[in-house]
Amino acid sequence: LGDAIALCAQAFDAWRQAKEAAFEAPPQLQRIFRLAERRISSASGRIDAVLPVAGKGFLICGALLAKEGDPFRQISLKSLSGRSLRLDLPLPAARPFAGEGKTVRKAPPGERAFAIFAPFEELHPADRFWFLEAIAESGKVSRVPFTLSEEKAPRETIRAALLLAEPGVGDLPELFRRAISPLLDPLWQEMRRHPGAVREIAYGQGPKRPQVSIVIPLFARIDLLHHQIARFAGDPEMKGAEALAEIIYVLDDPPLEGALRELSERVYGIYGLSFRCLVGERNLGFSGASNLGAAASSAPLILFLNSDILPKGARWLGRLVKTYRSLERCGILGCRLLLEDGAIAHAGMNFRPSPVLPQAFENEHPGKGLPPAFDPHPQSARVPAVTGAALLIERTLYRDLGGLSEEYIFGDFEDSDLCLKAYLKGWHSYYTPEVELTHLERQSLRRMADADWRYRLTLYNMWKAGCKWGETIPRLLQSLGEGAAREEGIAEPAPKAAKIRRGN
DSSP states (O other): OOHHHHHHHHHHHHHHHTTTOOOOOOHHHHHHHHHHHHHOOOEEEEEEEEEEHHHHHHEEEOOOBBBTTTTEEEEEEEEEEEEEEEOOOSOOBBBOOOOOOOOOOOOOOEEHHHHHHHHESSSTTEEEEEEEEEEETHHHHHEEEEEEOOOHHHHHHHHHTTTTTOSSSHHHHIIIIIIIIIHHHHHHHHHHHOOOOOOEEEEEOOOOOOOOEEEEOOOOOOOOHHHHHHHHTTTTGGGTOOSSSSEEEEEEGGGGHHHHHHHHHHHHHHHHOOEEEESSSSOOHHHHHHHHHHHTTOOSSEEOTTEEEESSSSHHHHHHHHHHHHHEEEEEEEEEOOOSSSOOEOOOOEEOOOOOSOOOOOEOOOOTTTTTGGOOSSSSSEEOOTTTEEEEHHHHHHHTTSSSSOOOOTTTHHHHHHHHHHHTTTTTEEEEEEEEEEEEOOOTTHHOOOHHHHHHHHHHHHHHHHHHHHHHHHHHHHHHHHHHHTTSOOOOSOOOOOOOHHHH
């Protein structure tokens, strides 16, 4: 086999030097590869899938069968063209790859499913024939052939990679670190790299000097725009040249641009309430769409609002702004959100240690599902974080914090991330029950994926947030606990800081 691989490598190099621009190996070279491939036995394992990403390498997942008492001491990836990479052991354990819509089969005794990312920055498209070589302690060599497939659409690749993550199967953080993250991060970066040309469509003349820019991302459920505008139109604070707010919708689903234009014209014709729509050329996720809207805003305050948030009555925005300006070092403010049945959806957010990911934290919603009478905060209070579904912040502070982080795939944990960035800058996050809005909850996300896929996506984003904030969150929770103790007279109160004066 060594002689066959050497011959393949020599033939491949000779062909590349002569035909540098060619992407497909000639038939003669293909036959040489096939002859060499026949010498490779796959009795000790299998390769289930190979997920390449251009310019970075590929994720490989499969299973190896090791004999009891004779573990593998060396595992390498080799191509018939002479490329080679020795992998660090042990390989991360993974959920056995089943593919879309298939059932995960039960593994035989001794078989261990794995996934690992192989960094190869320069892979020629014709360098497709590879094998995994595993050497046991006894010296026995096992080889499993595989072929590099063409790169799939980024969304499809992200989904396939995340299906490998299963709580309780191996070291999940290690799987994310060594296998999934090196694949997903460059794919997601490429997906959101350029919004392309941004088109703006204005309906009516906006207010002259708005105090608030309401930024509302739209994904899939563009019909929610109609429901929101219908509620806004009955509010005196939203009408006319002296309206309190300008309204900016950001379509994060470019194929729906035509339908959105038709809907917007009809809605404006019915209600006469002015608003603007921004449309990019690609999907940016919740954070990217929100940042795009914030860049187009003009008011000193920005209210990020989900498209499935509906006001319960009028003049809620003025009360929210007044509360924001009255609180000491208030950087971010959230309000009470209620489910359709009137139960609490949001009363501030807390951080709870994840039971499946060490050093990671879930975004917990205290009191969720309970009647408002059980709200843990009967009045405005400082909290660890608030939801991005309804989040008020000064535009200058938002810019100083770098906006919403776009590193979380398709949007998750970016709201708590923003609150933690504000905390490190000395600003507080507050929640107020004085303003109530109805939240229909995750209407757009339901169109994006099934529950199993969303769960694994949340796990991955939670892991990323834990890597970034795992040391900061305990400090924040401790400071809030000490503050509560002082208020209850358990400890000596610290000197009260002067309030920050805010401009209009």
